[in-house]
Amino acid sequence: MEDFLELTVSATASGxxxxxxxxxxxxxxxxxxxxxxxxxxxxxxxxxxxxxxxxTLLWPRLDAPYPVAVAIVLVxxxxxxxxxxxxxxxxxxxxxxxxxxxxLALLGVLVIFRETLTLLFGADPFPSPPPLGxxxxxxxxxxxxxxxxxxxxxxxxxxxxxxxxxxxTVWGRAFEAVAINRRAAAxxxxxxxxxxxxxxxxxxxxxxxxxxxxxxxxxxxxxxGLPLAIQGFTALVIGGVGRVEGALLGGxxxxxxxxxxxxxxxxxxxxxxxxxxxxxILFLLLRPTGLxxxxxxx
Amino acid sequence: MIRTLVWIxxxxxxxAIAFVLGGYATDVYRKMLIWIALALSYNFLFxxxxxxxxxxxxxxxxxxxxxxxxxxxxxxxxxxxxxGAMALCALIAFIVAVPSTRLEGFYLALATLAFAQLFxxxxxxxxxxxxxxxxxxxxxxxSIFGLQLxxxxxxxxxxxxxxxxxxxxxxxxxxxxxxxxxxxRENPAVAAAMGINVRRTKVITFTLTSTLAGLAGVAYAYTDxxxxxxxxxxxxxxxxxxxxxxxxxxxxxxxxxxxxLLYLAPxxxxxxxxxxxxVIFGILVVLAILYQPAGLAGLIDRSLGLLRPRGQS
Numbered sequence: 001m002e003d004f005l006e007l008t009v010s011a012t013a014s015g016x017x018x019x020x021x022x023x024x025x026x027x028x029x030x031x032x033x034x035x036x037x038x039x040x041x042x043x044x045x046x047x048x049x050x051x052x053x054x055x056t057l058l059w060p061r062l063d064a065p066y067p068v069a070v071a072i073v074l075v076x077x078x079x080x081x082x083x084x085x086x087x088x089x090x091x092x093x094x095x096x097x098x099x100x101x102x103x104l105a106l107l108g109v110l111v112i113f114r115e116t117l118t119l120l121f122g123a124d125p126f127p128s129p130p131p132l133g134x135x136x137x138x139x140x141x142x143x144x145x146x147x148x149x150x151x152x153x154x155x156x157x158x159x160x161x162x163x164x165x166x167x168x169t170v171w172g173r174a175f176e177a178v179a180i181n182r183r184a185a186a187x188x189x190x191x192x193x194x195x196x197x198x199x200x201x202x203x204x205x206x207x208x209x210x211x212x213x214x215x216x217x218x219x220x221x222x223x224x225g226l227p228l229a230i231q232g233f234t235a236l237v238i239g240g241v242g243r244v245e246g247a248l249l250g251g252x253x254x255x256x257x258x259x260x261x262x263x264x265x266x267x268x269x270x271x272x273x274x275x276x277x278x279x280x281i282l283f284l285l286l287r288p289t290g291l292x293x294x295x296x297x298x
Numbered sequence: 299m300i301r302t303l304v305w306i307x308x309x310x311x312x313x314a315i316a317f318v319l320g321g322y323a324t325d326v327y328r329k330m331l332i333w334i335a336l337a338l339s340y341n342f343l344f345x346x347x348x349x350x351x352x353x354x355x356x357x358x359x360x361x362x363x364x365x366x367x368x369x370x371x372x373x374x375x376x377x378x379x380x381x382g383a384m385a386l387c388a389l390i391a392f393i394v395a396v397p398s399t400r401l402e403g404f405y406l407a408l409a410t411l412a413f414a415q416l417f418x419x420x421x422x423x424x425x426x427x428x429x430x431x432x433x434x435x436x437x438x439x440x441s442i443f444g445l446q447l448x449x450x451x452x453x454x455x456x457x458x459x460x461x462x463x464x465x466x467x468x469x470x471x472x473x474x475x476x477x478x479x480x481x482x483r484e485n486p487a488v489a490a491a492m493g494i495n496v497r498r499t500k501v502i503t504f505t506l507t508s509t510l511a512g513l514a515g516v517a518y519a520y521t522d523x524x525x526x527x528x529x530x531x532x533x534x535x536x537x538x539x540x541x542x543x544x545x546x547x548x549x550x551x552x553x554x555x556x557x558x559l560l561y562l563a564p565x566x567x568x569x570x571x572x573x574x575x576x577v578i579f580g581i582l583v584v585l586a587i588l589y590q591p592a593g594l595a596g597l598i599d600r601s602l603g604l605l606r607p608r609g610q611s
Binding site for chain 1: 348350397398400401403404405408411412413415416419420422423532536539540543572573576577579580581582583584587588
């Protein structure tokens, strides 16, 4: 039982990371229909920026407190997302290119980001200091690394914020309007370009946070991006692309399936790597709209 | 008549190169030919038919692992193992194609990506059968009808592989099937309204090109006489995709030019910029999509168009 409760904490924490990646896809996908595969590399960039600010990796005197690192990651990634949208996506949308064009261009962006990280930091992983230290933490019957509880708390805060943004603010309603009908939204006076730019900036910031949050558990590593991108997408497909809650639910389901499977199923540990891919295929084929279907247009 | 002569001359010339190259250059030349063969079939799938699939190298892996396992582990004669591997490729491709071609746009890419990753996990975990992470080595191509295909003659086989792939796909491209593929790429609803069976065309295209990838995989298996998982992973699929985008989507010429350029570029760039050549590839891809969607093939057309009087092509 104790074993199971500990597994619950670690699965919830990984599920939160997957959920943040899924949320990053969703923020961009809803108003633009663009699946931005580069967010995995943005998470890696967030991790490296965070490690760079938190330690003396970049500059001997940089040894900043954690909130400063969070702020810098959010700002840097937001700017990067905005710049990528300006430079690669907007010209294609303006020209009326096929929907796949920006997606393919973003694959090029993915490679640019990953290889730039490799050039800057080399192929070795960098340890990232956790904000709450290393001591084992027990809250009621649940026990785990403090970072795991920290991930859960931050993720829930971000989800609450994004949910509030989409459901309760004018800007959030503008996003939703663009998602439902681009043309009609534009005719209603919504600035499509600004919505798209904001979506990329916010998506990049969320992905960067996911990278920063997971880095104390896995180290910042140039190859960390693609697995995160795939797991995040799987979470998105499980939960459904329509709603913010779906991303959270999908992330948790994926992480629990992975970790319970690895712990209790009698198969070699290497094969558990096949889990998310099998889930992704199953959901794509059987229930492509995900578990939570989008709200009906009223 | 003249076209046939040009084809034969090109094949003879490409084969003749094999007999003058040294050991290292032969290796580079052979890998380049295999990349061209893969790029040609991938170009038909992605460029002409518009199916963004990430499973091309997985199918090359099915072909390579299939033929080696059937012939060395199960001891079948090479001819049987070869046919078996091809049949396995076609069967798996068909099974993947039937449900996943229902998916629209980029969702197909992600389903095939999941399949490709699944394949990598399986060959890594296949134990004795697939040799795990180390792969399989220490086998060699048996003699076929008493013929020993060694040295430059094996390179000639690869030249014929490229020529065969090119001929087949060119024929297909110019047939009504090729036009149906293009129509579906541009607008599936309109294509269906014209009486094209969209599902069947998609499934046939995916199965055929994936089986051609398997054929190239078989050829690869006997190039180094060693196969291991990383070759058939995601990294190479990205490179293949980039070759088509830079070369020009939907054009066999583009596939050939793109494959040669991106395969050979690292040999020249690596001494100068080290690993940075991949950044250059990424930038090239973004620039190609933004400013030159027709790729290098489009540039070649335009420069030839300047030389040729108007209205001739």
